Amino acid sequence: MAKTTQVEYRVYDGADALSRAAAEHFLEAAQAAVNSRGKARLAFSGGNTPKRTFELLANPAERFLKAMPWEQLEIYFVDERNVPPDDKDSNYRMTRESLLEKAPIKPEHVFRIEGELEPELAAARYETKIRSQFRLEGAEAPRFDVLALGMGDDGHTASIFPHTAAIHELGRIAVANHVPQKDTWRITLTWPVIVEAHEVFFLIGGKDKADPLDRVLLGPYDPETLPSQLIQPKNGKLLLLLDRDAASLLPAPDANGRGTLEITR
Structure with missing residues (x-):
């Protein structure tokens, strides 16, 4: 049965404005989750744009540090490299240094x-x-409550890469994926x-993402090649x-700077 997803996209001028918009969105979504359910469970992805966003959230000169309901947050990770937590490529290390500390x-x-x-x-644990x-x-x-994703120039998201086994996993919560x-x-x-999350959003910047994003949203459905096409939230809304x-x-x-698309697949 075909599923229709209402896609909203918000467009910003440059990396700084994009990072600030993401920080605002994290704050609003976390506050809404705490007001509704008493806590906010956030799942983070890695990358340069999230790093700038995390730095804004933790900056004492910004309003986010005082406004965020930190004590009611639980922080999870969308994916991780097969490296120790102090490795330069670790998503956890980036998040720890820019936000958690x-x-x-x-x-x-x-x-x-x-x-x-x-x-x-690691996946089982x-x-x-x-x-x-x-x-x-x-x-x-x-x-x-809130799950943030990036997208690679090959159309991957999380660590679900083209033509890898994780594309076909239906029963597990987390898996080891050979790339x-x-x-x-x-x-x-x-x-x-x-796709079960209360809210899923993509945070995407850069010229190298324009073509894959266009193909993910408007091209033929081919998640084996473009795994980001798998992200059709159960609530029918994608930001x-x-x-x-x-x-x-x-x-x-x-x-x-707002646009909408209706995608049926």
Whole structure:
């Protein structure tokens, strides 16, 4: 059965404006989740744009540090490289240095992927952590409150890369995914879990993302080649925060930098 997704995209001028918009969105979404459910479970991705966003959230000169309900946050990770937590390529290290060490987040509310372990073991331990926190033994999937994604120039998202096994995983929460094109292993949340989130949004910047983004949204459905096409949230809504370079091939936004698409697949 075909599914229709309402896509909203918001376009900003440059990396700084995009990062600030993402920080504002994290704040609003976290506050809404805390008001509704008493806590906010956030799942972060890595990358340069999230790093700038995290630095804004933790900057004492900005309003976010005082406004964010830090004590009610639980922090999770969408994916991780198969590296130790102090490695320069670790998503956890980037998040720790840019946000976790500077904001009043309870250490016991941060749930990292143990990338230093054998990949299958790291994925299994991460899944167990999530099930325990969500009390989901036997349940179908957790529901994160806010889940932020990036997108690669090859159309991948999380660590679900083209032509890799994670594309076809339907039953697990987290898996080890071998990525031959990078000759490495990654640990990633699976797409059936990602689409369960109360809110899913992509944060995408750069000229190299314009063509894959256009193909993901407006091209033929081919998730084996473009795994980002798998992200069709169960709530039927998908938000994209973009800079002008990334959005350059999409239908022009309105005067407020907003655009919408309806995608049925």
